[in-house]
Amino acid sequence: xxxxxxxxSGRGNYRGAGNNRDDQQKRSGKxxxxxxxxxxxxxxxxxxxxxxxxxxxxxxxxPKQSPQRGGGRTAPSRSREYDARTxxxxxxxxxxxxxxxxxxxxxxxxxxGERLQKVLARAGMGSRRSCEELIDSGRVEVNGxxxxxxxxxxxxxxxxxxxxxxxxxxxxxxxxxxxxxAGVVSTMEDPDGRQCLGDYVTNRETRLFHVGRLDTExxxxxxLTNHGELAHRLTHxxxxxxxxxxxxxxxxxxxxxxxxxxxxxxxxxxxxxxxxFRVVENTGKNYLVEVTLHEGRKHIVRRMLSEAGxxxxxxVRTSFGPIGLGDQKSGWLRRLTNTExxxxxxxxxL
Numbered sequence: 001x002x003x004x005x006x007x008x009s010g011r012g013n014y015r016g017a018g019n020n021r022d023d024q025q026k027r028s029g030k031x032x033x034x035x036x037x038x039x040x041x042x043x044x045x046x047x048x049x050x051x052x053x054x055x056x057x058x059x060x061x062x063p064k065q066s067p068q069r070g071g072g073r074t075a076p077s078r079s080r081e082y083d084a085r086t087x088x089x090x091x092x093x094x095x096x097x098x099x100x101x102x103x104x105x106x107x108x109x110x111x112x113g114e115r116l117q118k119v120l121a122r123a124g125m126g127s128r129r130s131c132e133e134l135i136d137s138g139r140v141e142v143n144g145x146x147x148x149x150x151x152x153x154x155x156x157x158x159x160x161x162x163x164x165x166x167x168x169x170x171x172x173x174x175x176x177x178x179x180x181x182a183g184v185v186s187t188m189e190d191p192d193g194r195q196c197l198g199d200y201v202t203n204r205e206t207r208l209f210h211v212g213r214l215d216t217e218x219x220x221x222x223x224l225t226n227h228g229e230l231a232h233r234l235t236h237x238x239x240x241x242x243x244x245x246x247x248x249x250x251x252x253x254x255x256x257x258x259x260x261x262x263x264x265x266x267x268x269x270x271x272x273x274x275x276x277f278r279v280v281e282n283t284g285k286n287y288l289v290e291v292t293l294h295e296g297r298k299h300i301v302r303r304m305l306s307e308a309g310x311x312x313x314x315x316v317r318t319s320f321g322p323i324g325l326g327d328q329k330s331g332w333l334r335r336l337t338n339t340e341x342x343x344x345x346x347x348x349x350l
Contacts, residue, residue, distance in 0.1 A: 113153030116140065119161065120168060139164050166342025167350055174208060175336040175344075176201070176224040177320075179328045186213040186222065197224065200333050211235060211320070215299055220245070220317030221325045224333075233348035234321065240294040241321045241347055242275060245301050248314040251287045253279065257308060261291065265304045269297065272304050290318075321347050 120131040120140070132150055134140050140147050141162040142154055154161060161168040178200055180186070188198035188209060201208050201224060211223035211231045225231055233239050258277035265272050276292035291301055302312045318325045322343040328334060336344075 113155045116142065116147060116152045116154050116161070117150070119154055119156050120163070134163060141165075163342070165346070166339065167345040168338060168342065173227045173341075174225060175227070175341050176208070176333055177323055177325075177328070177336055178222050178224060178333045179325060179330050180214055180219055180222050181330045182217050182219050185216055186210060197222070200331075212296055213298075214317060215302075218302075218315045218317065219330065220315075221320050221323065221328075222317070223320055223323070223336075230345060230348065230350060233350065234344065235296055237295070239348045242292055242294045242319075243296070243317055243321075244276075244290060244292045244319040246280065246316045246318055247289050247291060247301060247305060247312045249287050249289060249305060249310040249312055251282070251285045251310075253287055253289075253310070257310075260308060261304060265307050267303055267307060272297065272300055274304065 117128050117131040117135060120134065121128045135147055135150060135152075138146050138148050141160075142152065143160050178197065180197070183195065184199075185194050185196040187196045188201075190196040190198075197210050208224045208226050209231065211225060212235045214220065214222050223231075223234070234241050258274075261274040261277050263273070272293070272295060274291050274293045276290070278290050279287060280290050281288040291304075293300065301315060305312050316325075323336065323340055
């Protein structure tokens with residue numbers, strides 16, 4: 001039989017180990033597991049998941065939650081005095097605000113005109129939002145006045161609208177450029193049944209007419225439109241709109257040919273002068289020359305070069321004012337961009 005002294009010694013040694021752990025917990029500053037509290041707003045050391053009432057907050061010392069449907073918390077109720085003060089503040093805030101006038105929506109309001117941004121968008125200036133930005137930045141003029149307000153109504157048929165100084169072409173006006181092939185007559189109709197300009201625009205609802213003429217064998221750019229005033233000014237000598245031609249002739253060419261053309265070539269209906277002349281290409285005796293002039297007399301380029309001693313074998317008009325032929329194929333019709341129309345109108349003061 002073991003003595004009681006040994007039993008007390010064993011229990012003492014066990015408690016002594018426990019006491020050592022207690023001393024270590026005190027030195028670390030961390031509470032023992034059985035001393036930790038799981039109150040509301042407790043430390044981050046509280047277990048995320050637990051068992052029993054302690055994990056749900058129902059243990060002694062923990063918060064008690066009232067049973068609810070859905071498991072959410074109820075919002076704190078507001079007093080009537082608080083609601084009254086909020087309503088009074090809102091009433092004072094909007095007391096001095098100007099009254100907003102809503103746009104007219106009754107039948108017949110469209111007769112007063114169309115919104116400016118809508119007209120600009122239809123003319124190809126961009127989306128309505130981008131057109132509103134054009135107006136906000138002060139780049140739009142109506143009848144000479146800069147517009148900076150949204151919702152201004154205009155009449156596209158009567159009002160003059162410009163963006164960055166260039167006139168905007170409304171939907172009622174059409175502008176086309178045709179690369180006329182050789183052999184096509186410069187008329188909209190031909191009683192003899194020959195191919196004419198009208199054959200290229202037969203599917204248009206509105207009547208178009210050509211701006212100036214090209215003789216039957218001359219190729220190149222010719223403009224078609226239903227804007228009568230623009231067509232008149234583009235062909236009137238007063239405005240001096242320049243046209244550029246490429247002519248194929250046979251050489252050799254004298255050095256003073258350009259000077260002779262610029263000084264003036266005598267014709268049966270008066271002198272004809274070129275504004276510019278240059279040799280574009282030379283292969284043996286074959287020359288390709290460029291002639292620019294602002295006159296519009298019949299066969300003017302052919303007559304000038306023929307009188308100078310160099311008959312034209314082939315003639316192509318490459319530009320009419322600011323509108324160039326570019327890479328447009330022979331017989332192709334294209335609609336002018338709004339920028340090109342604005343450049344044409346600026347050329348003749350419209």
